[in-house]
Amino acid sequence: GPKVLQIPSHQIIDMGQMVTLNCDPVSNHLYFYWYKQILGQQMEFLVNFYNGKVMEKSKLFKDQFSVERPDGSYFTLKIQPTALEDSAVYFCASSLGLGIQNTLYFGAGTRLSVL
Amino acid sequence: AQKVTQTQTSISVMEKTTVTMDCVYETQDSSYFLFWYKQTASGEIVFLIRQDSYKKENATVGHYSLNFQKPKSSIGLIITATQIEDSAVYFCAMREDMGYKLTFGTGTSLLVDP
Numbered sequence: 335g336p337k338v339l340q341i342p343s344h345q346i347i348d349m350g351q352m353v354t355l356n357c358d359p360v361s362n363h364l365y366f367y368w369y370k371q372i373l374g375q376q377m378e379f380l381v382n383f384y385n386g387k388v389m390e391k392s393k394l395f396k397d398q399f400s401v402e403r404p405d406g407s408y409f410t411l412k413i414q415p416t417a418l419e420d421s422a423v424y425f426c427a428s429s430l431g432l433g434i435q436n437t438l439y440f441g442a443g444t445r446l447s448v449l
Numbered sequence: 450a451q452k453v454t455q456t457q458t459s460i461s462v463m464e465k466t467t468v469t470m471d472c473v474y475e476t477q478d479s480s481y482f483l484f485w486y487k488q489t490a491s492g493e494i495v496f497l498i499r500q501d502s503y504k505k506e507n508a509t510v511g512h513y514s515l516n517f518q519k520p521k522s523s524i525g526l527i528i529t530a531t532q533i534e535d536s537a538v539y540f541c542a543m544r545e546d547m548g549y550k551l552t553f554g555t556g557t558s559l560l561v562d563p
Contacts, residue, residue, distance in 0.1 A: 335496060365549075376540060376556055377494070382549035390549040425494060432547050434501065436482060440494035 336360040340426050340441035341408075348449050352414035355444045357426030359409055366409045367427040367438060368401065370394055377425060383409065413446075421448045451476045453543050455554035462531055463562055469516070470526045470557045472541030480546035483524045485513070488538045488556070497539075500524055502546075531561045 339358040347353050359366050365384050369377040381391040383401050398417070403409040409428075413420055423445050427438040452475040462468045474483065483500045498510045500517050508515045516525035528535055541554040 367549075367551075376553040379550045379552065384549075392550070423492065427551075432549075434482075436544055436551075437484070437496060437499060438551050439496060440486075442491070442493050445492075 336363075336428075336439045338426055338428055338439050338441035340444050342444060343442065344445045344447070346447045346449065347416060349418055350415045352412065353416055353446065355411040355413075355424050355426070355446070356408040357410065357428075357441055359426070359428035360430075360439055363428035363430050363439075365389075365429045365431065365436075366401075366403065367429075368411045369425040369427060369440075371423045371425060371443070373422075380411075380424075416446075416448045418448050421446055451478075451481075451543055451545060451548075451550075451552045453541055453552050453554040455541055455557050457557045458555075459558040459560065461560045461562060464533060465530055467527065467529045468531055468559065470528075470539050470541075470559070472524050472526070472554055474522050474524065474541070474543045476522075476543065476545055478545040478548075481548075482544045482546070483515075483517070484542040484544070484551070485515070485524075485526045486540045486542060486553075488540065490537070494540075498526070528559075531559075533561050533563060535559060536561045 341356045368380040371377045380395045382389045423443040425443045426441045481502045485497045487495045514527045538556045540556045544551045
């Protein structure tokens with residue numbers, strides 16, 4: 335199926351530092367998402383991004399989080415500053431559209447370890 | 450608010466048998482979409498199959514099929530002729546029409562024994 339690429343696969347940083355997670359969505363997709371998964375639990379919605387704007391975000395999308403996709407390059411999730419509770423696997427996803435075109439395709443995830 | 454519930458934490462079956470995984474959902478919308486994803490041991494999340502709420506026929510893709518019971522807000526996943534490589538965690542998910550958020554259940558761990 336369609337491939338979403340995430341870089342890096344694992345990131346280790348010290349608490350308080352900034353981290354940027356990168357995602358290369360499916361090429362013709364227009365909607366982009368970040369999900370957070372804590373070990374052993376389900377994926378939880380963080381944010382949806384379309385046409386340069388955040389369309390919806392959850393309570394998990396704290397003020398320290400931001401997303402952007404400058405000039406059609408990587409879709410990024412930035413956390414500044416990081417906290418211990420940010421340790422999780424972050425999955426990027428993309429979809430062609432909404433409605434019947436709304437199947438999400440996920441990347442392999444970035445494991446973030448905040449020390 | 451939408452909610453997805455998977456009550457089966459884990460299931461163990463013998464290879465080549467059929468397994469059914471349960472999922473019930475809650476939504477206020479009359480139009481919505483239901484999905485099943487598989488998370489492999491490596492952590493990869495793979496889209497398997499979807500059911501659109503307005504369709505009466507159960508979706509089928511390969512050896513995956515759905516048992517959609519709209520009056521019961523239920524969408525079961527059926528895997529026939531299971532294989533060892535079907536061992537994974539299976540997540541049910543729902544998205545409301547034109548909604549931005551895909552909501553996941555807590556997952557069912559499937560172990561297929563030889």
